[in-house]
Amino acid sequence: xxxxxxxxxxxxxxxxxxxxxxxxxxxxxxxxxxxxxxxxxxxxxxxxxxxxxxxxxxxxxxxxxxxxxxxxxxxxxxxxxxxxxxxxxxxxxxxxxxxxxxxxxxxxxxxxxxxxxxxxxxxxxxxxxxxxxxxxxxxxxxxxxxxx
Amino acid sequence: xxxxxxxxxxxxxxxxxxxxxxxxxxxxxxxxxxxxxxxxxxxxxxxxxxxxxxxxxxxxxxxxxxxxxxxxxxxxxxxxxxxxxxxxxxxxxxxxxxxxxxxxxxxxxxxxxxxxxxxxxxxxxxxxxxxxxxxxxxxxxxxxxxxxxxxxxxxxxxxxxxxxxxxxxxxxxxxxxxxxxxxxxxxxxxxxxxxxxxx
Numbered sequence: 001x002x003x004x005x006x007x008x009x010x011x012x013x014x015x016x017x018x019x020x021x022x023x024x025x026x027x028x029x030x031x032x033x034x035x036x037x038x039x040x041x042x043x044x045x046x047x048x049x050x051x052x053x054x055x056x057x058x059x060x061x062x063x064x065x066x067x068x069x070x071x072x073x074x075x076x077x078x079x080x081x082x083x084x085x086x087x088x089x090x091x092x093x094x095x096x097x098x099x100x101x102x103x104x105x106x107x108x109x110x111x112x113x114x115x116x117x118x119x120x121x122x123x124x125x126x127x128x129x130x131x132x133x134x135x136x137x138x139x140x141x142x143x144x145x146x147x148x
Numbered sequence: 149x150x151x152x153x154x155x156x157x158x159x160x161x162x163x164x165x166x167x168x169x170x171x172x173x174x175x176x177x178x179x180x181x182x183x184x185x186x187x188x189x190x191x192x193x194x195x196x197x198x199x200x201x202x203x204x205x206x207x208x209x210x211x212x213x214x215x216x217x218x219x220x221x222x223x224x225x226x227x228x229x230x231x232x233x234x235x236x237x238x239x240x241x242x243x244x245x246x247x248x249x250x251x252x253x254x255x256x257x258x259x260x261x262x263x264x265x266x267x268x269x270x271x272x273x274x275x276x277x278x279x280x281x282x283x284x285x286x287x288x289x290x291x292x293x294x295x296x297x298x299x300x301x302x303x304x305x306x307x308x309x310x311x312x313x314x315x316x317x318x319x320x321x322x323x324x325x326x327x328x329x330x331x332x333x334x335x336x337x338x339x340x341x342x343x344x345x346x347x
Contacts, residue, residue: 056302056347059211059295065273068210089203112200112306121204121306122299126347 041105041131049136052129060122064145069120073145075099076138080115091117104134198308202259205250205312208303208319211296212247213264214273216240218292221267221276222285232282232333236289239326246319253312283334290330294345297323301346320345 053061053072060068070083077100081093095115097103103114108130111120124130219240222228228236251261271277279285300320307313324345331338 054291055294056298057295058291059297059299060207062273065275067273068207068214110306112203117199119203119207121200121207122302123305124302125305129347 041101041134042128044101044128044131044133044135044138046132046135046139048129049132049134049139052124052133053136056122056124056129057133063140072137072140073143074141076101076104076134076141089117089119091115092119101134101138104137105130108133199259201307201309201312202254202257204303204306205254205257206259206262208300208316209247209250209254210262211299212243212250213262214270215243215292215296216247217264217267217270218274218289219243221271221274222289225279225285227279227282227285229282232286235329235333236285239289239293239329242322242326246322286330286334290327290334293323293327293330296320297327297345 057072061070061072063073064071066083066086070086070088075083077098080095080097080099081088092115095118097107097115099107105127106114108122108124110123111118124133219236222236223233223240254261274288279288297320300316300323304313304316307316328338
């Protein structure tokens with residue numbers, strides 16, 4: 001609840017800072033993602049993020065295989081909906097979102113709130129854990145696939 | 149639940165027509181399958197089943213399909229010995245129960261349930277080639293069950309229907325039970341701290 005209130009407060013602040021979001025902006029109408037999550041992230045720790053990834057993301061995701069969700073290696077910096085051979089929701093495919101650390105933070109905060117029509121509902125509530133897992137994904141992005 | 153998911157879709161979702169209220173869905177997930185045949189309540193015209201909830205249930209169903217296949221691969225590997233094999237089959241049965249309940253609920257809500265992938269897809273995705281022992285199978289199962297428990301907890305705040313959120317908690321409890329048994333079978337210590345799951 002406190003996080004939600006803080007998110008809302010920050011979201012309102014952003015709205016005030018940038019004017020009415022979306023009005024007369026360059027954002028095409030069909031891009032249904034919403035800028036309402038915290039923008040200030042704590043520094044992430046990739047080593048801690050490895051455990052967060054296995055425990056919280058590992059039910060559906062792997063770095064190098066499409067499972068219930070798409071493979072994640074290289075996701076940081078990738079355009080949403082473009083992992084090879086994965087069948088995405090139309091909403092995510094046309095979202096226009098680039099997976100910057102900030103956008104990943106927003107996604108993990110509330111995916112269906114960030115991209116309307118997204119299928120993923122999983123939320124990682126803790127900001128530090130989000131930062132850690134994003135740091136892990138960024139660190140793994142440059143490594144070769146694990147073929148064990 | 150983690151995952152932009154799977155192939156099939158919500159294109160067939162009935163939005164805005166006559167749908168079933170969550171009481172029926174929860175009855176199915178609670179094991180009362182007669183609720184499917186005789187739903188107790190219907191939505192008034194103009195109300196809609198939340199498509200986001202159906203999407204989340206379908207992601208969960210994909211996870212259950214994978215779990216069932218993982219235990220099947222383990223059972224057929226010849227690496228599991230009694231009584232571990234019996235426990236694996238028991239847990240697979242739980243996942244089949246989850247699958248059946250989720251499929252019924254998705255259909256009841258007007259959605260289209262995702263189907264399992266091909267065996268080869270699971271073999272590749274789960275890196276089955278690396279499994280050489282009973283311990284390897286237990287470690288894989290432990291990892292999947294931990295992820296599943298956290299996935300079910302992590303989707304709770306996203307459900308628009310709070311009854312489905314409660315069901316998600318029940319599913320998480322089953323997965324946590326599996327994780328605990330597997331952790332003890334592996335001879336690993338249980339967490340010393342509280343609130344291990346769902347952080």
